[in-house]
Amino acid sequence: MSSKHFISDPTRLVDSALAALPKLNPSVTLDPENKIVYLSDSHTSDQVNLVSGGGSGHEPSFGALVGSGILTASVAGTIFASPSAEQVRRCILGAAVSGEKGVCVIVMNYTGDVLNFGMAVEKAKARGAKVEMIVVGDDAGVGRKAGGKVGRRGIAGTVLVVKIAGALAKSGASLDEVGKIARLTADNMVSIGASLSHCHVPGRVEDSGEGGVKYGEIEIGMGIHNEAGSEHLSASLPSTIKTMLARMLDPSDSDRAFFCLSASEPHVLLINNLGGVSVLEMSGIATEALSQLESDYNVKPVRILCGTYMTSLNMPGFSLTLLKLADTGLGGGKDMLNLLDAPAEAIGWTAPVTPETWSKQSSSSSTTDPATAKPTAPEEKPQPSGLTLPIASTKETLTCALNRVIAAEPQITHYDTLVGDGDCGIGLKRGAEAILDLLNKILSPSSTDNSETIDAAILVQEIAGVVEMSMDGTSGALYAIFLNALAAGLRSSSSSTSSQTPVTPQTWSAALSSSLASLSKYTPARPGDRTLVDALFPFVEAMKEGDVKAAAQKAKEGAESTKGMRASLGRTVYVGGEGWSEVPDPGAVGVAGFVAGLVG
Incomplete structure (x- = not known):
């Protein structure tokens, strides 16, 4: 692993790498402001559009996989960080992706990706778009016990899901069919990685060195964001691959038996370079993996892909993925193997770019100037619901609740210093102050007439936008999705x-229940996991009785119940010490404080 780079500025590195893509493949266009790469003619195609993306540093995934027959568009974040929900929303609703057949979004199972892509999906659905989201988790390096409610991470096998779904979309399949086969592919796949050391992130002063991997050791199950693996081995390549295949395929390993191997069924093997292995070594790794698959498992893959598909910057490692070619049930040549073999014109895939496409280079819109880039989404005004709120009393109530959150910042920060990274209180305060600024702009009566109203859905959606932009981190994404x-x-x-109808407690209750159900699709957090959900769930449940004061009391009790509760989600899981036994969850305290402020 080298800590030296030709481009050490991470921002410049990501921007310049994206800028190269439309020059290398003239069929794609770059929106540099939003880090979106998309097919130039996607807005005129009559097919389901396929969107993926994630943090940069995994190239060629996913920007270089944009092309005919594979991805319609990709959204990039900074190195190892998810793109924002607003970037993804602009991709889904804008010129980058449009059409009547809908959008299939495929993401890897990482909290930031699931929340931010999920938030964008919900916002797109709220505007009437047809969108489906598939989350891929194929990493056997994370067992059931370690993965818990979060589940397996998504790694290189995601590329196979994208390729098969992209070919099916190009064939004219419906959104339901594309989503179904993408899930089927993900469900019949398992992967695991191994590396000699961690990678080095450009721009970081600290040197990650060998990442705890001693000379002569190999780390099994290492993640693609430098996450620690499950075990270190002082091993040769043959014994390393033997261990990797056992973690992937041993049915007696109840913690990792995610995959039902059947030697009589056809399989595809993907041998993926994590970024720092020579081509010479990759071929040697392929020979060893194929030999052991045949001798130990009686598996002879019908297709073998060996190369660089999903990296972790310069990590000197590789991953193995085995895909069982399940029956799609579609017929007409739409089986998994045909879809995998179908042509795809993307520089991150093996098919070459045709001369006809190269001839488009002179007229291609491949600018990297944000001022001249094609807009990727119109700025839309929220649609009214016809449900009204009185401006004066609504502003008074929300101001009271938000000021209560601001006043609680020192206490919440103290709690989070003991059990987290200390930023929960500051984040809540920043969000509350931003919402107060919004209220002063949009809830200012034009007269002393106390009968003036505002549309409830418009107000909530405006607040959601402010929360998304002012609160970062996981809690900000959770609040924005919920709102x-x-x-x-x-x-x-x-x-x-x-018609203009005042909002009733029953209307709020139904909308809150629906909102909580939507939030639950993007986070496994439930009461008892020591998160903000411990206060939110009981509040929403109690609101079914229509008594806000009683519901606020339930939220308070829920927050208090987290004191002494061991966390199963969130950063608290990784923080040492016994602070969690002494204080309640900071996020739950924030929720309880806000809803208490609603009743004075």
Whole structure:
């Protein structure tokens, strides 16, 4: 592993790497402001559009996989960090991806990707778009016990899901068919990685060195973001691959038996370079892996892909993925193997770019100037629901609740210093202050007439936008997803957008329940996991009775119940010490404080 780079500025590195893609493949266009790469003619194609993405540093995934027959568009974050939900929303709803057949979003199972892509999906759905999201988790390096509710990480096998789904989309399949086969592919696949050391992230002063991997050792199960693996071996390549295949395929390993191997069924083997292994060594690794698959498991893959598909910067390691070619049930040549073999014109895949495409280079729109880039999404005004709130009293109530959150910042920060990274209180305060600024702009009556109203769904959606932009981290994404889904729930509760009807407690209750159900799709957090959900769930449940004061009390009790509760999700899981036994969860305290402020 080298800590020296030709481009050490991480921002410049990502921007310049993206800028190369439309020059290397003239069929794609770059929106540099939003880090979106997309097929130039995607807005005129009559097919399901396929979107993926994630943090940079995994190239050629996913920007170089944009091309005819594979991805329609990709959204990039900074190195090892998810793109924002707003970037993804602009991709889904804008010129980068459009059409009547819908959008299939495929992401790897990492919290930031699931939350931010999920938030964008919910926002797109709220505007009437047809969108489906598939989350891929194929890493056997994370067993059931370690993965818990989060589940397996997504690694290189995701590329096979993208390729098969992309070919099916190009064939004219429906959104339901593309989503079904993408899930089927993900469910019949298992992967694991091994490396000689961790990678080095450009721009970081600290030297990650060997990442705890001693000379002569190999780490099994290392993640693609420098996450530690499950074990260190002082081993040769043959014994390393033997261990990797056992973790992938041994049915007696109840912690990792995710995959039902059947030698009588056809399989595809992907041997992926994690970034720092020579081509010479990759071929030697392929020979050893194929030999052991045949001798130990009686498996002879019908297709073998060996190369660089999903990296971890310069990590000197590789991963193995085995895909069982399950029956798609579609017929007409739409089996997994044909879809995998179908042509794809993307520089990250093996098919070459045709001369006809190269001839487009002179007229291709491949600018990297944000001022001249094609816009990827129109700025839309939130649609009204017809449900109204009185401006004066609503502003008074929300201001009281938000000021209570701001006042609680020192206490929440103290709690989070003991059990987290100390930023929960500051994040909540920053979000509350930003919402107060918004309220002063949009909830200012034009007269002393106390009968003035505002549309409830518009207000909630405006607040969601402020939360998304002002609060970072996992809690910000959770709040933004919840609020966007709440706005959608209010709209679905309204029979008409033309009539003006005051919001009732029953309407709020139904919308809150719908919002909580949507949030639950993107996080496994439930009461008892020591998160903000411990206060949110009981509040929403109690609201079914229509008594806000009683619901606020339930939220308070839920937050208090987290004191002494061992966390199963969130950063607290990784923080040492026994601080969790002494204080309640900071996020839950924040929720309880806000809803308590709603009742004075």
